Amino acid sequence: MTDVMGRVAALSAALDCGAPWLPPEAVKNTRDRMEHVGHRLDLGTERTVVALVGATGSGKSSLFNAIAGMDIAAVGARRPLTKSAMACVWGEFGSQSLLDWLKVPADRRMTRESVLDADDQAALHGLVLLDLPDHDSTEVVHRVEVDRLVRMVDLMIWVVDPQKYADNALHAGYLQKLTSHDGVMLVVLNQVDKLGPDEVETCVTDLRRLLDGDGLGRVGIVPVSATRGDGVEELRALLCEVVQDRFAVLERIESDLDIAAEEIAAGLAASEPGSGQPVSQEKLVQDLAAATGVPALLDVLSAEHRRRGKEKLGWAPASLLSRFLASRRPQAGAAETRLRAETASLKALASPAQRPAVRLAVEAMVADNADPLPTRWAAEVRAIVARAGDPAVSPQDALLPAAGAASAGRARSSSGASAVSQGRGRHTPAYGMPMLTPGAGTSEAPDPDGLARVLDTRLTAVDLTFTVPVWWRVVQAFQQIFCGAAVLGLVWVVAAGLGQAAGLDLPGVLGSLPAALVLALGSVAAGLVLALLSRWWLITGDATRRSELERRLHEAVAEVAAERVVGPVRSVLARHRETRQVLLGERSPSAGPGASPESQPSNAAQQGAGTEPVAALSS
Structure with missing residues (x-):
């Protein structure tokens, strides 16, 4: 129990x-x-309900009377006129509520035991035997009554006769649909008194073949003759065992x-899919990042970072010359300034052309998780993800x-x-x-581009502010020092050269032309070497900055994907998993x-x- x-x-x-x-x-x-x-x-x-089910002329009523040991059911032409089952009860106590549930009319209930039986019927105490209408009756109410009681009784005894045991109405209409109940079914081949011994064996063999073909290999066959009494006692003994056990x-x-x-x-x-953990999560983040223009944005920011670095970290004389030439082009300089300002504040906003790519990325991930599920579960995955993409819906409210x-x-x-x-x-x-109703949510159709707008908002909030590194300022200071030293060395060279040409004898080291050349040329060389080293440091720093910005942007995309796509999918998979585990007894x-x-x-x-x-x- x-x-x-x-x-x-x-x-x-x-x-x-x-x-x-x-x-x-x-x-x-x-x-x-x-x-x-x-x-x-x-x-x-405590009581076992056994039903005799059979076609017209199979001898159900005769068998019913033979088991009861008394004439209860009407036999013959009047039999098809009844549309209700006849019940014979062994041991009346407690049977009325069971018969009420079976809807057996009060005037068609019979108590088998009496004081005259002594203990003859004790072995069958607890048996409720039903004689059902003919399942092949031309009256619809008869067939409806048979169908109703077949679903309710504990044990079904199918009574067949040698002429109609292979009737398709029996096998296709009933037996083949009851293969799961083969443990509580029995087939009785009645009217064997009309056959010879060899013919009985032939009928039983053929009936066995038919039952095996119906998928009822466990169902037993009992040959009986209700009129002559052959096999009736064996059938009663079998019912005694069923009732007692x-x-x-x-x-x-x-x-x-x-x-x-x-x-x-x-x-x-x-x-x-994924043992309950949504699959293709990483691919979804990568696809969404690509769809929202993150790689392109990183390229622009990286290019701007390198441009500013070259401008700040270049060789001082070259930088001065570049700024001088730029100052000679005021209109071009103003346009470049505006472009730089726009680039500096650029954010990864999905353009209309990119928004279909967002939908495709989500659909690809949803398909990987929904397609292995049955149709209604797959539809719920798609519906809940569509709802979750609405910016007006809280991520928590989108979860199942x-x-x-x-x-x-x-x-x-x-x-x-x-x-x-x-x-x-x-x-x-x-x-x-x-x-819950599948796909329940707002009455309005979800906005297909809602997720793209959520991504726009979240990516716009990402801090992409560029802060000039300290080492840039240090390099700039050294470049200025080297530039000043080169200028000083150049002035020194000119002064020492003019003094020697004029025959003037400058005091001490001031008159040394080699020293002046070393200072001038050394400062120029130091500036160039520092510029080259700064170029290498700039490339390394740009890679580090690009990696950091990529991490921030991908975290923002991953956060939206987790809230608006992965989380809803996981909630459906978790509900499916719990349903399956509870059903299978794993939980x-x-x-x-x-x-x-x-x-x-x-x-x-x-x-x-x-x-x-x-x-x-x-x-």
Whole structure:
């Protein structure tokens, strides 16, 4: 029982977590099955509901009477006139609520045991045997009633006759659709009294072939003759074993839950891209940076940095000559000044031509993460990213909330059937989360260029201010010193040369022409060497500055990508992962993340130890 309750809780939690993005038909069917399971568990497992299902003329009613040991159901031409099931109950106590749930009319209920039976019927105590209308009846109400009860009973006994056991209406209409319930099904070949021994064996062999072809290899076959009594006692013994072991109720519930889990799993991927971590994140940042013109901006800033460096760090005489020549071109100088001012304040603003590149970069990353998911989940990834790109939407509001966040520490009862029945007729989220609608958001269509505008704003705020390095000022000072020394040396050379030409004897070192030449030429050489070294330092410094500016700009782009693209994608992947893990039992819906439903002992497994499917009991 605990195992069944755990599976019900897991299915409920999976629906709470991912219902808006699962196939609607699968969600509806699963909720219906869970409601059915809740009702059936409320009614207890002490009684086993067995239904005789068959076509017109198969002898269901005769077999029903033979099992009961008394004439209860009408046999013959009047049989198709009834549209309701007939019930025979062994042990009346507690059966009325079960029959009410099955909607068996009060006037069609029969209690089999009486004081005259002594203990003859004790072995079948707890059996509720139903004789259903013909599943091939021309009356629609008959077929509707059969379909309804087939979904509700614990054990189905399909009664066939030698003439119509291969009828396609039986195999295609019912048996092939019930392969998941082969553990609670049995086929009875009735009317074998009309066949010889070899013919019975031939029919059973052919029927076995048909059932195997239907995918019902576990379903057993019992040949009987309701009129002559052949095989009836064997069938009664089999029903006694089923009723006493009480495995059919839980086996049927397990089959229903298996089908529900398969339908839900069909709306989920086998795994999430990147194990739940969005893939192509680095490529997204690179593509967005390229789309917003970051590389071009870096080239412009780098070129401006080198131009200013050459202007400030060049050889002093050359710099003076350059400024002199520039001063002779006032109009060109003014235009250049304006261009430099615009370049200095340039920011990476995505132009209209670049904005499609932003959309393409986002779509490429979204496709890598959405395409491996089922259609509805993939659509939610795209919808939530589109909403997140709206500058008016807070990044936090664009995220899909984690399903288990609201109740990670809240304990849930998993003992007793009442825990399921409390939610019957409505959907009570296991995590207390509100129901979400896929793609829910603002009624207006998202702006396709909203993300580009967010990037514009964020990149504009990046500090790209250039501060003149200290070493530039030091180099400028030394260049001025070397320039002054060269001028002084040149004056000295001229003075010493004129003195020698005039025959004047200048005192001390002032009259030394070699000393003057050394000062003049040495200062010029020192200035040139320093200019060359400064050029190398400028290239190195430019690379460092470019790397720092690139880091700042890429951080701004990465921050926007994380908030507006990666975060929303991750929230959808996390919701999908949680839905899948809860459904598969990798995460406990009651004990919180990381717990495993298998860690607790299964009472149902202990109660069912030693029991086998119906097929194994009827070789």
